Amino acid sequence: MVHREAHARRPSIHDVANSAGVSAATVSKVLQGVATVKPENVQRVFDAVEQLGYRVDPLASDLRRAKRRIIGAIVPEFESEFFGSMITQLERLAEQRGYALVAASSRESEAREKEILARMHDWRVSGVVLAPVRNEHGPAAGFMKKNGMTGVLIDRVLADDAFDTVSADSVSASAEVARELVERGHRHILVLGLGEQAATVRARLESFRERALQLAPDTRVDVILSESDVEPLRSALRDYFAKGERPTAVYSLFLRGTLVALSEFRRRGWHCPNDISLVGFDDAEWMQVTWPAIAAVVQPVRQIAIQAMDALFRRIEGEGGPPIARLEPCKVLMRESVGSPGSGPHSGGGKRQ
């Protein structure tokens, strides 16, 4: 009955104060390293803290301070390697600065994105790293603006007039992919994309097309865009192939598009790179162990996270000036899924399943 009390309540700063025979104010000062405390009392406080196993309640502490040492992070989903390691990096960087990272997923919904943002505002987070579902003009960014929140936009963004932005330089990367493909002799290339993220996707696409035509004006670039979902893309691609279209290479502007392309190739019994070449935007661990290994544009996750946190903390610390749009260079890994058209034995079209 007596021992049961052990688990009852965590010691508060007052318990420490009592135990050390000083006031709560003094305890607080000691723990924050304020110099105007007698060494003897400092020792008594530390002893009491040790003996009671006291730890500051960060939420109560933050309640009194104006800002809370919490950073919010919002990503469209947790399932992909890209956002997964993004969150990991952001978490690491926030902790390094003594902040806690609270992550949430918008599950590809702009409505939810705004809800989460409102919740984070309720939490009085110091700042937010937002990877918007669509682009920098969504309702979430508007909410942040309206409520004077400090934040940084990443990934599916180009530039914004209110917030710093950090994203992969997918435009240069796409041009490089174009060069790689054209130089290998490809003159009929299909590009797959998701229209949702309007500006970003369009920029990638235009950059790709421009470079391709610049290097070989007779290049034919077909495009299949799906508005928001992947399934329409799959059926559009199926129709496209069924019509007899036969590009020699496919460039997918997003990861799931790469999966769709691969599965459609399978359906038709085509193999990379002999029957068709494939490059995907966004890398994944499995891409280098399959046969063939899939060529991919690797996004600089770590760099994006570092730059984003850097910019965010600058703003938190009150730095002014116009918003900065940062682009981090990608790496293009040309793996075995890319070859020259007609270099290998075509397997024709048949041999389903």
Place this chain on the structure above:
Amino acid sequence: MVHREAHARRPSIHDVANSAGVSAATVSKVLQGVATVKPENVQRVFDAVEQLGYRVDPLASDLRRAKRRIIGAIVPEFESEFFGSMITQLERLAEQRGYALVAASSRESEAREKEILARMHDWRVSGVVLAPVRNEHGPAAGFMKKNGMTGVLIDRVLADDAFDTVSADSVSASAEVARELVERGHRHILVLGLGEQAATVRARLESFRERALQLAPDTRVDVILSESDVEPLRSALRDYFAKGERPTAVYSLFLRGTLVALSEFRRRGWHCPNDISLVGFDDAEWMQVTWPAIAAVVQPVRQIAIQAMDALFRRIEGEGGPPIARLEPCKVLMRESVGSPGSGPHSGGGKRQ
């Protein structure tokens, strides 16, 4: 100068009280739906809330209430599909009950796991869903026990004497994989595993071996275990093949092992299923679009999340009784990477790169 105030400070409950001409206590009661308030005042409060755009500060609110409406979730990593969708599900379920989910990754470190747990304890979370790095006997679970935290252990656990556990029934699944392989005629099977998670892995392994030998006593089951890292496993596997060992099937007990197996097959120019069959524990989206599609044991992520949250909230609401160890059934998807030994044209051993 006047309008600048707009962004200055969020309205507090006192601002609402002033604006509505009532006391803060009344505002609080109205917002919590207490009946003993005059309808007229209810209306005034709602009007003021609306007009000021007031929202309660959940952290301040939780400070006064005993428990905070926060659930902590700790997973070994964010990068994998498995834990990614686990977090997504847990987030969804916590929000459904009006709780916020705060997720953190232990990055496969038991030390960090304990640190995070301590931090969550500092936050006074109502409960924790812990996916331990190693198993249920780690320091983190000990910490939870010692501090009287309420929590549920998931994934790499069997059963615990203090906490409810929920995990995939990998034992039955492994037995089923054994059956599938033996029935197809495999008599020499290599199993790959990570020793770190001792009990879980051992259980899978034993169950597999037992069923295999029961169905065909002449079956040879080789085992390669690596303690904690993947690279040693890779080199062990390389040595194993270099020695001339030639199993007809490989069963990997964890996802990255499946990747290692695939990449070693590539090195040697072996193709599934003609040269060797492959089954992996843990499914991933890409496995069904590669050629061949990779056979896998699919863990019931959603079910695990649901059961874990269910158990957790039961404990939070004070339900007593001994801890329950729950097992959720897996699905075994035999895809194209599995065939019968010697059924296809062997490509021998050469043809590297």
Place this chain on the structure above:
DNA sequence: AACAAGCGATAAATCGATTTTTCCGTATTG
């Protein structure tokens, strides 16, 4: 007419910290 009961609402206490103000000695200064 006096007192208890009940309703609605407010004032005050509380949660666990930080920050500002006040206060009490001691030391310095003119």
Place this chain on the structure above:
DNA sequence: CAATACGGAAAAATCGATTTATCGCTTGTT
């Protein structure tokens, strides 16, 4: 020797809510 300065610590205010205690007023009972 009186006046001021200062170091160190306690007391009190504060953050933004919830909860308890209290109060004034109406209604009902005897």
